Amino acid sequence: MWKSxxxxxxxxxxxxxxxxxxxxxxxxxxxxxKVQHDFTFNEATNFWYVILxxxxxxxxxxxxLPALGGLIIAVSQFFPETxxxxxxxxxxLPIVENKVMIIMMLFGACCLLLxxxxxSLFFYGLSIIYFPHxxxxxxxxxxxxxxxxxxxxxxxxxxxILEPVWKFRFLYAxxxxxxxxxxxxxxxxxxxxxxxxxxxxxxxxxxxxALLFSGYRFRKGEM
Amino acid sequence: MVRLSRYFLVIIAxxxxxxxxxxxxWMAFEKPVRSPFVMYxxxxxxxxxxxxxxxxxxxxxxxxxxYTREQYEEKLPLMYMRQLMISGTMPDTINGVFMDARExxxxxxxFRLRTRDLFTPDPGLYxxxxxxxxxxxxxxxxxxxxxxxxxxxxxANTNKILEEKSRMFSAVLYNRGFDFPAKSINGIPTTRKxxxxxxxxxxxxxxxxxxxxxxxxxxxxxxxxxxxxxxxxISCVDFRxxxxxxxLFSEENDLYILTQDDYVLKKLPVDGLIPEEQEIKIYADxxxxxIISDGExxxxxxxxxxxxxxxxxxxxxxxxxxxxxxGKIYKFxxxxxxxxSNSNSNYNAFFLNLNKSINWLVLSLILIVIQFFIIxxxxxxxxxxxVDFTAILFxxxxxxxxxxxxxxxxxx
Numbered sequence: 081m082w083k084s085x086x087x088x089x090x091x092x093x094x095x096x097x098x099x100x101x102x103x104x105x106x107x108x109x110x111x112x113x114k115v116q117h118d119f120t121f122n123e124a125t126n127f128w129y130v131i132l133x134x135x136x137x138x139x140x141x142x143x144x145l146p147a148l149g150g151l152i153i154a155v156s157q158f159f160p161e162t163x164x165x166x167x168x169x170x171x172x173l174p175i176v177e178n179k180v181m182i183i184m185m186l187f188g189a190c191c192l193l194l195x196x197x198x199x200s201l202f203f204y205g206l207s208i209i210y211f212p213h214x215x216x217x218x219x220x221x222x223x224x225x226x227x228x229x230x231x232x233x234x235x236x237x238x239x240x241i242l243e244p245v246w247k248f249r250f251l252y253a254x255x256x257x258x259x260x261x262x263x264x265x266x267x268x269x270x271x272x273x274x275x276x277x278x279x280x281x282x283x284x285x286x287x288x289x290a291l292l293f294s295g296y297r298f299r300k301g302e303m
Numbered sequence: 304m305v306r307l308s309r310y311f312l313v314i315i316a317x318x319x320x321x322x323x324x325x326x327x328x329w330m331a332f333e334k335p336v337r338s339p340f341v342m343y344x345x346x347x348x349x350x351x352x353x354x355x356x357x358x359x360x361x362x363x364x365x366x367x368x369x370y371t372r373e374q375y376e377e378k379l380p381l382m383y384m385r386q387l388m389i390s391g392t393m394p395d396t397i398n399g400v401f402m403d404a405r406e407x408x409x410x411x412x413x414f415r416l417r418t419r420d421l422f423t424p425d426p427g428l429y430x431x432x433x434x435x436x437x438x439x440x441x442x443x444x445x446x447x448x449x450x451x452x453x454x455x456x457x458x459a460n461t462n463k464i465l466e467e468k469s470r471m472f473s474a475v476l477y478n479r480g481f482d483f484p485a486k487s488i489n490g491i492p493t494t495r496k497x498x499x500x501x502x503x504x505x506x507x508x509x510x511x512x513x514x515x516x517x518x519x520x521x522x523x524x525x526x527x528x529x530x531x532x533x534x535x536x537i538s539c540v541d542f543r544x545x546x547x548x549x550x551l552f553s554e555e556n557d558l559y560i561l562t563q564d565d566y567v568l569k570k571l572p573v574d575g576l577i578p579e580e581q582e583i584k585i586y587a588d589x590x591x592x593x594i595i596s597d598g599e600x601x602x603x604x605x606x607x608x609x610x611x612x613x614x615x616x617x618x619x620x621x622x623x624x625x626x627x628x629x630g631k632i633y634k635f636x637x638x639x640x641x642x643x644s645n646s647n648s649n650y651n652a653f654f655l656n657l658n659k660s661i662n663w664l665v666l667s668l669i670l671i672v673i674q675f676f677i678i679x680x681x682x683x684x685x686x687x688x689x690v691d692f693t694a695i696l697f698x699x700x701x702x703x704x705x706x707x708x709x710x711x712x713x714x715x
Contacts, residue, residue, distance in 0.1 A: 119460075123459075123460075124445075124459035124460045125430075125443050125444065125445045125446075125447075125459040125460070126443065127459070128428070128447060128459045129430070129443060132426040132428055132447070132492075133426060133492055133493070178304055178305065208462075209462065210462060211462065212428060212447070212449075212457050212462060214426065214427035214428050214449065215428075217427075218424065218426075221424075239312070248708070251708040252708065252709075254708070255312075255315065255316045255319050255320075255705075255708060258319035258320060258322070258323040259315060259316075259318065259319035259322075262319070262322045262323055262326070262643065263318065263319070263322065263643060266643035266644050266651055267644055268644070268651050269423070269424065269649050270424065271424030272424060272649055272650050272651045273650075273651045274424065274650065275650050275651070275652035276643060276650075276651045276652050276653060279652075279653055283315065283318070286311040286314065286315070287311065287312075287315060289304070289307065289308035289311055290308060290311070290312055290315075291308075292304060292305045292308040293305060293308045293309050293312055293709065295305075296305040296308075297712075300712075
């Protein structure tokens with residue numbers, strides 16, 4: 081049965097996922113197109129210098145890409161479930177209700193992780209051609225909260241979409257708007273997030289259960 | 304599991320509100336607190352204090368005399384030399400010394416160390432400039448070095464290690480007794496300086512080395528330092544008089560200078576400098592060194608003469624943010640605040656700033672009473688809401704908002 085649930089999730093999200101992954105790969109391609117252009121026009125040593133000592137982030141265009149991914153996957157996966165309250169059909173399947181929710185959530189999170197993994201690997205693979213590990217390490221530390229924000233937005237967007245009562249949707253959105261920018265996108269310099277990243281990681285893990293809450297409220301017919 | 308998911312959401316909401324709400328509060332009500340600008344007058348042998356008050360800028364000395372802008376500038380002739388020359392009021396001699404503009408300029412220097420300069424990610428790679436290229440301007444090299452298990456130069460064009468250069472520098476460092484890896488590499492990694500003096504490097508055994516490149520070859524000098532002395536921060540300087548390479552702060556919060564060419568480490572007779580808590584400023588001129596430590600709510604200025612003998616000192620305190628009206632109200636509203644950034648650090652971490660008073664408990668108790676009525680209206684049992692009440696008690700307004708945005712309706 082759970083295979084069918086996963087297949088249903090795949091049917092809902094596949095095109096969004098493929099297009100999003102393509103955008104991610106293109107964005108990384110764009111970064112290194114510019115890097116090789118700047119190496120040619122400004123000399124490699126000057127490019128390294130502005131990264132090391134003047135805070136230039138050559139990977140800056142990736143900043144909101146994971147956030148966009150989280151939002152796209154959450155909407156593609158859970159918005160169709162709210163149309164005519166279709167998710168109630170899922171709850172009539174012979175699987176424990178919470179388990180269905182967890183499978184759905186795991187599916188979305190794994191898809192996101194997979195695309196983030198592809199984008200990061202592609203980024204890393206091209207980075208080691210041009211940069212030493214100090215620069216790559218700084219870049220990855222800086223990008224970690226952006227990717228974690230993508231997952232956090234996915235979990236919170238799923239929570240908001242599945243919430244049956246508009247008033248609470250608005251309040252959850254308020255929490256999300258307060259939480260995401262101030263925690264994941266605070267003013268920083270390259271490598272500055274290194275002490276915060278482990279805590280952000282834990283927070284994202286505990287947020288992964290968020291969907292169960294609105295799923296429960298949906299089942300209990302909160303209006 | 305579902306109940307647990309709610310508590311997790313409540314935690315997320317408490318974190319979000321404890322970051323955002325106090326931030327908005329300070330944005331709306333915080334007023335600037337400017338520390339006084341204190342300089343030492345070589346004419347009066349007294350401190351000149353400039354403060355911004357409600358009536359605008361006020362300039363005084365320690366005896367209570369008030370000065371106009373022009374009078375103030377005349378009391379600090381070495382600092383405002385250009386202005387005094389334009390006005391024609393620059394004295395020919397001060398304290399019996401003939402005032403030569405070039406000499407005044409050469410002896411004048413400004414140094415500033417902010418706390419955030421201590422807590423900042425290390426770039427890990429540095430450019431090694433050619434110190435004696437014979438060119439008027441410094442040129443950016445094509446490679447950068449790191450000091451890990453050896454000293455390695457990485458070519459930026461190819462991203463490959465330059466083996467020969469790396470071996471040459473590593474061997475000289477090793478022969479001079481350097482213990483790899485480096486703990487800190489301190490220099491001025493820019494071409495915008497008068498000359499290059501390379502880097503002051505601390506090795507893993509807290510020994511101090513001066514490393515630079517002269518005509519493509521390594522120059523390494525081990526600096527003799529007293530037994531047990533450890534430096535936590537070194538700021539290299541590029542002053543015109545070339546008297547010393549750097550200001551060095553020891554683990555014991557002593558301030559040293561390292562003299563140029565003869566490598567004498569000299570401890571300055573100042574105390575109470577804590578770079579982790581204060582902004583340190585050092586203004587030097589022909590006659591004096593003015594070493595200022597600016598902390599939260601206080602400043603201290605210690606004056607040394609040109610031979611580093613103590614001359615005078617001045618200190619001042621003022622009410623900090625929490626002692627002012629907006630701070631007093633804050634103490635009644637919030638149990639504390641969380642912030643991802645801090646003006647004293649370039650790192651982002653979860654900085655928790657707890658309210659030192661217990662005034663906020665009043666609001667917590669009021670909110671508990673309100674929550675009591677909310678629950679009563681919902682016809683729910685109080686014993687099922689104990690966690691929520693506890694959350695409100697300890698996190699006040701943040702917890703109250705969080706438990707009501709994610710209501711506990713599992714027991715209906």
